[in-house]
Amino acid sequence: MVALLNSSQIQELSSQIPDWKVEGKHLKIVKTFKDFIEAIAFVNKLVEPAETAGHHPDLEISYNKVTISLTSHDAGGLTEKDFALARQISTLL
Numbered sequence: 001m002v003a004l005l006n007s008s009q010i011q012e013l014s015s016q017i018p019d020w021k022v023e024g025k026h027l028k029i030v031k032t033f034k035d036f037i038e039a040i041a042f043v044n045k046l047v048e049p050a051e052t053a054g055h056h057p058d059l060e061i062s063y064n065k066v067t068i069s070l071t072s073h074d075a076g077g078l079t080e081k082d083f084a085l086a087r088q089i090s091t092l093l
């Protein structure tokens, strides 16, 4: 299991991904698409990087809006894995 990050590490890493918000033990971003089809197409693009990383986002889809929430369930908070996946997801947005 990867180690939990401390608050100064979280502050430093989150400054590199300004589109994402730190909300408690999660990194969050909300992205709006043209319609449900495009929202789902985007969600499908997350499968490959998540499987490769062995780390998976929590997803909420509401019509054309996708909320992505990242946390390390096993560690009980934010780890380097969450930031690595957030940086990767940002390249798809």
Ligand SMILES: C[C@H](O)[C@H](O)[C@H]1CNC2=NC(N)=NC(=O)C2=N1
Pocket (backbone or CB within 6 Å): 054, 055, 056, 057, 070, 071, 072, 073, 074, 075
């Ligand atoms: C065995 C496997 O590595 C674990 O079940 C993984 C899978 N993906 C995961 N993803 C996230 N976000 N947190 C986890 O703790 C987690 N655990």
